[in-house]
Amino acid sequence: xxxxxxxxxxxxxxxxxxxxxxxxxxxxxxxxxxxxxxxxxxxxxxxxxxxxxxxxxxxxxxxxxxxxxxxxxxxxxxxxxxxxxxxxxxxxxxxxxxxxxxxxxxxxxxxxxxxxxxxxxxxxxxxxxxxxxxxxxxxxxxxxxxxxxxxxxxxxxxxxxxxxxxxxxxxxxxxxxxxxxxxxxxxxxxxxxxxxxxxxxxxxxxxxxxxxxxxxxxxxxxxxxxxxxxxxxxxxxxxxxxxxxxxxxxxxxxxxxxxxxxxxxxxxxxxxxxxxxxxxxxxxxxxxxxxxxxxxxxxxxxxxxxxxxxxxxxxxxxxxxxxxxxxxxxxxxxxxxxxxxxxxxxxxxxxxxxxxxxxxxxxxxxxxxxxxxxxxxxxxxxxxxxxxxxxxxxxxxxxxxxxxxx
Amino acid sequence: xxxxxxxxxxxxxxxxxxxxxxxxxxxxxxxxxxxxxxxxxxxxxxxxxxxxxxxxxxxxxxxxxxxxxxxxxxxxxxxxxxxxxxxxxxxxxxxxxxxxxxxxxxxxxxxxxxxxxxxxxxxxxxxxxxxxxxxxxxxxxxxxxxxxxxxxxxxxxxxxxxxxxxxxxxxxxxxxxxxxxxxxxxxxxxxxxxxxxxxxxxxxxxxxxxxxxxxxxxxxxxxxxxxxxxxxxxxxxxxxxxxxxxxxxxxxxxxxxxxxxxxxxxxxxxxxxxxxxxxxxxx
Numbered sequence: 001x002x003x004x005x006x007x008x009x010x011x012x013x014x015x016x017x018x019x020x021x022x023x024x025x026x027x028x029x030x031x032x033x034x035x036x037x038x039x040x041x042x043x044x045x046x047x048x049x050x051x052x053x054x055x056x057x058x059x060x061x062x063x064x065x066x067x068x069x070x071x072x073x074x075x076x077x078x079x080x081x082x083x084x085x086x087x088x089x090x091x092x093x094x095x096x097x098x099x100x101x102x103x104x105x106x107x108x109x110x111x112x113x114x115x116x117x118x119x120x121x122x123x124x125x126x127x128x129x130x131x132x133x134x135x136x137x138x139x140x141x142x143x144x145x146x147x148x149x150x151x152x153x154x155x156x157x158x159x160x161x162x163x164x165x166x167x168x169x170x171x172x173x174x175x176x177x178x179x180x181x182x183x184x185x186x187x188x189x190x191x192x193x194x195x196x197x198x199x200x201x202x203x204x205x206x207x208x209x210x211x212x213x214x215x216x217x218x219x220x221x222x223x224x225x226x227x228x229x230x231x232x233x234x235x236x237x238x239x240x241x242x243x244x245x246x247x248x249x250x251x252x253x254x255x256x257x258x259x260x261x262x263x264x265x266x267x268x269x270x271x272x273x274x275x276x277x278x279x280x281x282x283x284x285x286x287x288x289x290x291x292x293x294x295x296x297x298x299x300x301x302x303x304x305x306x307x308x309x310x311x312x313x314x315x316x317x318x319x320x321x322x323x324x325x326x327x328x329x330x331x332x333x334x335x336x337x338x339x340x341x342x343x344x345x346x347x348x349x350x351x352x353x354x355x356x357x358x359x360x361x362x363x364x365x366x367x368x369x370x371x372x373x374x375x376x377x378x379x380x381x382x383x384x385x386x387x388x389x390x391x392x393x394x395x396x397x398x399x400x401x402x403x404x405x406x
Numbered sequence: 407x408x409x410x411x412x413x414x415x416x417x418x419x420x421x422x423x424x425x426x427x428x429x430x431x432x433x434x435x436x437x438x439x440x441x442x443x444x445x446x447x448x449x450x451x452x453x454x455x456x457x458x459x460x461x462x463x464x465x466x467x468x469x470x471x472x473x474x475x476x477x478x479x480x481x482x483x484x485x486x487x488x489x490x491x492x493x494x495x496x497x498x499x500x501x502x503x504x505x506x507x508x509x510x511x512x513x514x515x516x517x518x519x520x521x522x523x524x525x526x527x528x529x530x531x532x533x534x535x536x537x538x539x540x541x542x543x544x545x546x547x548x549x550x551x552x553x554x555x556x557x558x559x560x561x562x563x564x565x566x567x568x569x570x571x572x573x574x575x576x577x578x579x580x581x582x583x584x585x586x587x588x589x590x591x592x593x594x595x596x597x598x599x600x601x602x603x604x605x606x607x608x609x610x611x612x613x614x615x616x617x618x619x620x621x622x623x624x625x626x627x628x629x630x631x632x633x634x635x636x637x638x639x640x641x642x643x644x645x646x647x648x649x650x651x652x653x654x655x656x657x658x659x660x661x662x663x664x665x666x667x668x669x670x671x672x673x674x675x676x677x678x679x680x681x682x683x684x685x686x687x688x689x
Contacts, residue, residue, distance in 0.1 A: 017545065027514060027541040029470045031566040031591055034573060173476060179467065186469045191592035193568055290515045290541065291467060303488040304519030306466045 010257035010333050013324060018207020021330060023323035026206040028293045031190045040208040042113050047215075052108065059104045060219065063137070064094050066101075068220075070227035070384070075354040076370075083377035085370065086236070087387045088224050090248060091359065097389030098220060098248040099130040099201060105216035106199045107134040115197035117141045121185040123150055123178035123244065124315030124362065125157025126389055127201030132166035142166040145184045147177035150314045157393050175308035178244075178318045182292055202245025203322030206293030210322050217251025224384055225255055232382055238263040240373070241386035242366040243336070244280065244316035246325045248388035257333060265373070266325060267366045269311035270338035280309035282321040283329050283336040296323040312341035312397075313361035315389070339368035347371060348391065348398065360389035361398070414507040414535045415560055415583040418457055419618040419639060423685075428635035430455055430680045431620050432673055433511065433644030435462035435478035436495055437487025438651060443661030444482070447651070447669050448499050452506045454670035455677020458620075458640065460538065463492055463512030470540045472595035474645040477652065481659050489516045489525070493532045500533035509562060509583070511538040514550065522550055526557040536560035536583040544576045551580050564588050565611055574614045584618040584640060585611055589625070595645025598624050605637030628679035635683040643676055 013020040026036060046052040060066040069089045077085045090098035110118060118140050122128030128144040135142035144161055148170040151158050161168050174180035182205075189198045203210045203217070221239075228236050239256060241249035243266040256262045271279035279285055282297040289298040291306060299307040299319035309319040328334040339347075347367035352358045359367060366385055374383060391398070412420075422429040432451055437444050451459055464479035464487050471479070496508055510529065517525050517539065529537070537554055544551075544563070551561040560583030568591060569577050578585065587608060589599035599621070608619045621634050622642025631641045647669055654668040655661060 026543060026545050028543060029540050029566075030543050030564045030577065031470075031568050031588065033543045033545065034568045034570065174466065183467050183469050187472075187593045190470060191596065193591045290513075290518055292469075293541070298515075300515070300519065302519070303490075304465075304516035305483060306515070 006331065010328065010331070011254065013327065014207060014211050018211070020324045020327035022288065023296050023326040024207055024210055024294050026293065027290050027295065028206045029190060031193060035193055036206050038113070043109060043208055043212050046109055046112055052112070055108055056105060059108070060101070064100050064104060065092065066219065067223045067227070068092050070224055070231065072231070073355050076351065079354055080371065080374040082379065083238070083374040083381040083383040084379065085374060086228070086382065086384045087357070088220060088252065088384055090220060090386060090388045091390035095126070095130045095133050096392065097126040097130070097360065098217060098251065099127045100133065101219055101251065102201065102213045102216040102247060103127070103130040103134050103199060106197070107138060107140070110140070110197035110199070111138060113197065115195060117143070117192065117196045118199050119143045119145065119185050119188050119196055120199045120201060121145045121178065121181040122201060123181070123317055124313065124360070125150065125154040125161065125393060126315060128166070128168070129157050129160050129164070131199050132161040132164035135166060136164045143188065144168050145171050145181040145188070147171050147175070147181045149176040150178065153397050154314055154393055155396060177309070177314065179306065179309070186292070202247040203250045203324060204245045204292060204294060204296065204320060210294065210324055213247055214250045214254055214324060217247050218254045220248065220251035220386065221253060221255035224252060228382065228384070235259055235262055236382040236384045237261065238265065238381065238383045240265040240267065240366050240370060240383065242267050242316065242362045242388060243321060243325060244269070244318050244362065245320070246322040248386050250322060250324060252384070252386045253334060264334045265369065266334055266336045267369045268336060268338040269313055269316035269365055270340040271310040271312070273340055274338060278310040279338070280311040280316050280318060281338045282319060283326065284338045286319070288326065291320055294323045296320050296326045297329070312344060313365065315360070315362040316365065337369050339365040343368035345398070345401065357387070358391035359387055360391045361394045363388045413560065413583065414505060415458070418507050419584060422457055423639065426684050428638055428680050428683065428685065429457035429618070429620065429640040430631070430677050431458040431460060431622070431640045431642040432456040432647060433460040433462060433642060434647055434651065434669070435464055435475065435482050436492040437464060437482030437485055438478040438648065439481050439655055439659050439661050439665070440485040441487065441491060441495065443665055445495050445498055446666050448495060449502060450666050450670050451673060452503055454673035456506070456673055458507045458509065460509045460511045460642065460644065461492065461496065463489060463510050463516060465513040465516060468513060470593055472593040472645060474595045474648045474652070478648045489520050493528050496532040496534055507535040508533065509536040509538055510534055512540070514539050514541050517550060522553055526554055526559060530557055530559055534559060536562050538562045538564065538586060540564065544579065547580055555580060555582065562586055567591050567607065571610070574611065578615045581617065584620050585615060586642065587611060587619050587621045587638070588623045589621050590623050592623065594623050596624060598626065598630060599634065601633040601637065604634055608638050628675045631676050632679040632683050635680045636685065641680055647672060
């Protein structure tokens, strides 16, 4: 990082108009603009209200089951023979991933705003399940948009959402994955502006979503800080997390951005490999553009048409990334790496066998890069991996791929 | 009156007002179903009665559009349409028509990637009169709206049922040409607007601006168009025309001899309906 150009703090963004450097912003249709301004005002008021904080804290403790453990992965550490690896166990949260942290915050906000109908987009289904869960808990109507391809490859989560009382709408447009689900959710929102709250699942979309979702997910990093202090008496030396939109990563990273001793790695999905063009690595293989309400790194062609992403992981299968990540990349605070489908599958199996933890395919991408980084680091290097979700949902898909190999 | 030069848009809306009628604004997607057929449609629109042409710039992710215009954009992209080709189409149209205003309508990313300054220069040179960019609200005026006004292109703003009196001045601040009132909360080609509600909304907007107000989203038939025309300076029809194009295509989505006549027949019927409604020449 160039010290001359480095800001005094990496934690002050976004500015009042929702920008992180050139990234972020509010690129939405006029119909939605008043809603987004209302949401911003409501969130600002909620943040200042101790009653909202208390409600959040109680929900995180008693319903979500926080704090999630920071677990020393002893056998994984021995296996790699280098850095001491800790797993931040977000997969142990209620609903099986970090997604619930954000959804709790947004649903409590929707209740404060008097909204009765909640819509969400989902890729792997983890955000959809978390949203359906909290809508059931608070008696709200829930509609989840999911690409038809994802509906097919994430069947267990589709069933869970339906069990929880949500309506799951398979989206047939485009490549029928997460991007198309988000388009359809935005079309629903623009149509049902009066009673509907759009619960976005990641640190993307128009301001204030990227900042708001980051705030809700920052509990991951805040807990990690305290837990590492308790376990080792100091800060970790490195953090690593997978990135689709990037909410688990931003949640882990944000509380550490101003600690220069902490190296930070985000891992994008390289699909069949970056050179093949069939990947979901927006930063590694894309460039800045405007989609879904924000400016950020996107996969696109020379005419500015968005290219379909590819990843084995439905949760990473998105041609964009949260705008704050784009900024952290440009200023050099976070290093963005990538892992292929094949590497993620290997890591998926390795963690299952060595630690008795079946990870989701999403964090398996982060684990794949740990396999490369950890062996080269000294044994007193403390590395934290965000284990953002559990792999139950991926079992049918992985079984189909590995069926003949096991 | 303002001091800016009279543009093709100003002249056309003023001419319609003198005739005591609303303008018919027609939308088709550039390059749907292919470049040649689309250019033929474009050239046929004024003769069929279109007063203003909105030319859709295809985008992979048209978040404010319904199924008809989504499909039209995908047909155009599949046939190889690009923003550069859309500008070429406008240049070709201008060789035979120097008076019908053309407004490009689409989303920001293709323009952003083309390069804002280069795009504005090329669009102006091609004979484009105005821009409607759905995902650029006033909060993002520095991106394209202000540079467009500097370049002499009208930046036409969408006002919607959610745009209240408090917000209207901001929405109208840097706009020119006309104001596009989105008559429903929703996507293009979905619900049908209620003419009496729309008339009241147009009257509300007119308290804040001298610009003509055109109404669109959900106007599908000559009867709808006539009903809206009584209370607005312009009526926009898009999805219905795009549907007419689709219905005329062969099994491989290619144009047929029926394609251009399908569009001109509907435009003629719409024009006749709009021209049949007399308005007080109050402008």
